[in-house]
Amino acid sequence: MRILTLIGLILLPLQMFAQTQTFGGLIIDEKTQNEQSEVEVTITHKETGKSYVTETNDDGKFRFSKAPVGFYTLAVTDKDYVKDPFDFEVTATHKPNLDFAISPKVSWMWNWGDSGEQEHYWSHFVAKIIMIFYFACLVLILFYSILQLSLAIAYVRNRKNKKAAIETQPKYDPNNTPKVTIQLPMFNELYVADRIIETIAAFDYPADKLQIQVLDDSTDETKDLIAKKVAEVQARGVNIQHIHRVDRTGYKAGALDDAMDQVEGEFIAIFDADFIPDPDFLQKTMPHFDDDNVGVVQTRWGHINKNYSILTELQAFGLNGHFAIEQGGRNASGHFINFNGTGGVWRKKCIADAGGWEHDTLTEDLDLSYRAQLKGWQFRYLEHVIAPAELPITMSALKSQQHRWMKGGAECFIKMWKRIATTKGVKMGDRVHGLSHLFNSSVFVFILFLSLLTLPILHIKDSFSDLNNWLQYGAFALISTVFLAYYYWHSYRDKKEKMSFFVFIGRFLMFLIVSMGLALNNTVAVLEGYLGIKSSFVRTPKFNVNKKSEFKGNKYDKKRLSILNLGEGFLFLLFGYTAVNRAIYGDIGMVPFHLMLTIGYGLVFFYSVAEIRHANKGAA
Numbered sequence: 001m002r003i004l005t006l007i008g009l010i011l012l013p014l015q016m017f018a019q020t021q022t023f024g025g026l027i028i029d030e031k032t033q034n035e036q037s038e039v040e041v042t043i044t045h046k047e048t049g050k051s052y053v054t055e056t057n058d059d060g061k062f063r064f065s066k067a068p069v070g071f072y073t074l075a076v077t078d079k080d081y082v083k084d085p086f087d088f089e090v091t092a093t094h095k096p097n098l099d100f101a102i103s104p105k106v107s108w109m110w111n112w113g114d115s116g117e118q119e120h121y122w123s124h125f126v127a128k129i130i131m132i133f134y135f136a137c138l139v140l141i142l143f144y145s146i147l148q149l150s151l152a153i154a155y156v157r158n159r160k161n162k163k164a165a166i167e168t169q170p171k172y173d174p175n176n177t178p179k180v181t182i183q184l185p186m187f188n189e190l191y192v193a194d195r196i197i198e199t200i201a202a203f204d205y206p207a208d209k210l211q212i213q214v215l216d217d218s219t220d221e222t223k224d225l226i227a228k229k230v231a232e233v234q235a236r237g238v239n240i241q242h243i244h245r246v247d248r249t250g251y252k253a254g255a256l257d258d259a260m261d262q263v264e265g266e267f268i269a270i271f272d273a274d275f276i277p278d279p280d281f282l283q284k285t286m287p288h289f290d291d292d293n294v295g296v297v298q299t300r301w302g303h304i305n306k307n308y309s310i311l312t313e314l315q316a317f318g319l320n321g322h323f324a325i326e327q328g329g330r331n332a333s334g335h336f337i338n339f340n341g342t343g344g345v346w347r348k349k350c351i352a353d354a355g356g357w358e359h360d361t362l363t364e365d366l367d368l369s370y371r372a373q374l375k376g377w378q379f380r381y382l383e384h385v386i387a388p389a390e391l392p393i394t395m396s397a398l399k400s401q402q403h404r405w406m407k408g409g410a411e412c413f414i415k416m417w418k419r420i421a422t423t424k425g426v427k428m429g430d431r432v433h434g435l436s437h438l439f440n441s442s443v444f445v446f447i448l449f450l451s452l453l454t455l456p457i458l459h460i461k462d463s464f465s466d467l468n469n470w471l472q473y474g475a476f477a478l479i480s481t482v483f484l485a486y487y488y489w490h491s492y493r494d495k496k497e498k499m500s501f502f503v504f505i506g507r508f509l510m511f512l513i514v515s516m517g518l519a520l521n522n523t524v525a526v527l528e529g530y531l532g533i534k535s536s537f538v539r540t541p542k543f544n545v546n547k548k549s550e551f552k553g554n555k556y557d558k559k560r561l562s563i564l565n566l567g568e569g570f571l572f573l574l575f576g577y578t579a580v581n582r583a584i585y586g587d588i589g590m591v592p593f594h595l596m597l598t599i600g601y602g603l604v605f606f607y608s609v610a611e612i613r614h615a616n617k618g619a620a
Helices: 002-018 121-157 159-167 193-201 222-234 251-258 281-289 310-333 348-353 364-374 395-422 428-463 465-489 501-517 519-531 563-584 591-619
Strands: 020-029 040-045 051-055 061-068 070-076 086-090 100-104 180-186 210-216 240-244 267-270 294-303 344-347 378-389
Touching: 040 061, 051 061, 121 159, 121 310, 121 428, 121 465, 159 310, 180 193, 180 251, 193 210, 193 222, 210 222, 210 251, 222 240, 251 364, 267 281, 267 348, 281 294, 281 344, 281 378, 294 310, 294 348, 294 364, 310 378, 310 395, 310 428, 310 465, 310 501, 344 348, 348 364, 364 378, 364 395, 364 428, 395 428, 395 519, 395 591, 428 465, 428 501, 428 519, 428 563, 428 591, 465 501, 501 519, 501 591, 519 563, 519 591, 563 591
Parallel strands: 020 100, 180 210, 180 267, 210 240, 294 378
Antiparallel strands: 020 061, 040 051, 040 070, 070 086, 267 344, 294 344
16 A cells, blocks of 8 residues: 555656646737747746746747646746746646737846846946936036026026116216226237227227237237237327237236236236227226225126027027126125136236236136135126127037136136135135036036936836836936026026027027037046146137128138047937937837937037038148
């Protein structure tokens, strides 16, 4: 009897596994509802642990032949599709129906691990680190937008006070006005040198109280052109000197500093070569030095060639934000502002007291502004006084200008942050806004890093359900865009045309898109500034054109294909592919952001390439 029982125990499982069944199913795409071929399917017997693998045919059907009966787990092991594993039973009399839908793996870089599983420890750990950096970028961009919002609110609140201040501003008295020296720093300004000299010579200001210095570092025929023009103006009785240096030590800051011992005036007005200030500029600005503590009076930049192209219109849009909200809002709140390098007037004593012009940064104006205000000097900003200037009309010129501004801002932050944070007598609000002002250029670093981080973030979203819940909170970043929209809405300053809200939204979005496209160029500049990588002062090429029909080229606007251009082209393709890939499969959460990046980098890249091709044709 015992022998029979033992034999039965042995034969029972053998009998069970001797029973087999043939079964299968149909797989369709969850999004398209189309049958999917060549999809790998694996079933694993729960008792024996043995696995069986097959794949679907052209009709989306798969089949397992003579599989032992029992309980199984089915998993899609295909590299292109995902399906949560599920259990089913096979008996001698029951064939399971295994028809089901699968979801495409939208991730196309690498597989981070199974959804919700913790066994992939290191991929899960790396995903958390990436998320920390991702949210850090979002928070820093939000902090930037909040500070900009606060300036916009201060600007709006000060509107009534601003109107009253204009009506009660100090009056110009030609008999009691001080002597002013006007400095015109130039370097190879062949196309605009004549214009700026004639413009300043025509100033409506007492001749005996006006001195003009042309600070010329030119190395080409511009120096002869300037010498001829200065001699012509001198012959008309104007007090003007041509100061030519044989080297560019310190660049613009060096030229300004070297000429200080020849300055005759108590005050110094500075204009770059592309400006065309009105004849009554000094009449409008000099009365505001009625307080001996006022060290600088800065005016708002106008735009001579705003309507030249969409590129110049977007530049005007952005600069209006700075000159209305940033300068106006900071001035209204009593925070530090800055001399913008041109279109303003300095008290000579203020320059000396602050330590003079230094050339260890590319933005000597920003540097000296903070040194002076930390010494207690007051700055005044006159939004209603406009100094018209030329905007860069080519992408290469714009990128060169942006590079200098962004790198110089980073250099000034490294140089000045400790002084701003520790100087006694500075209010906390002034410290916060001062530090954020110098740190502003870093927002492009955050934008670039954030955009790149969204790529692994998409994989984290696909791979880890527990982390995916946290990613939903990233939507709060959208409020940053709302804050910036408020900022730029109130900065619109061209009163000659009315902008509807819908036109504004279009312009605002286009401005954001192009700003994103410049993120790589500007990030490189900011990182160079923080790392202390020195470079020469590359001045922005001037063109002296207001209409496209007037443009005949510019020998200073150098154009060549660079690694940076190739990087912008690569990012155009990368984000474009990601946007299309996600949109096809219905995961559209980040598609708008990636589309904006695609358009932005595409515009910058193709604009640059088109200019290079045009320049090469002209050279040929």
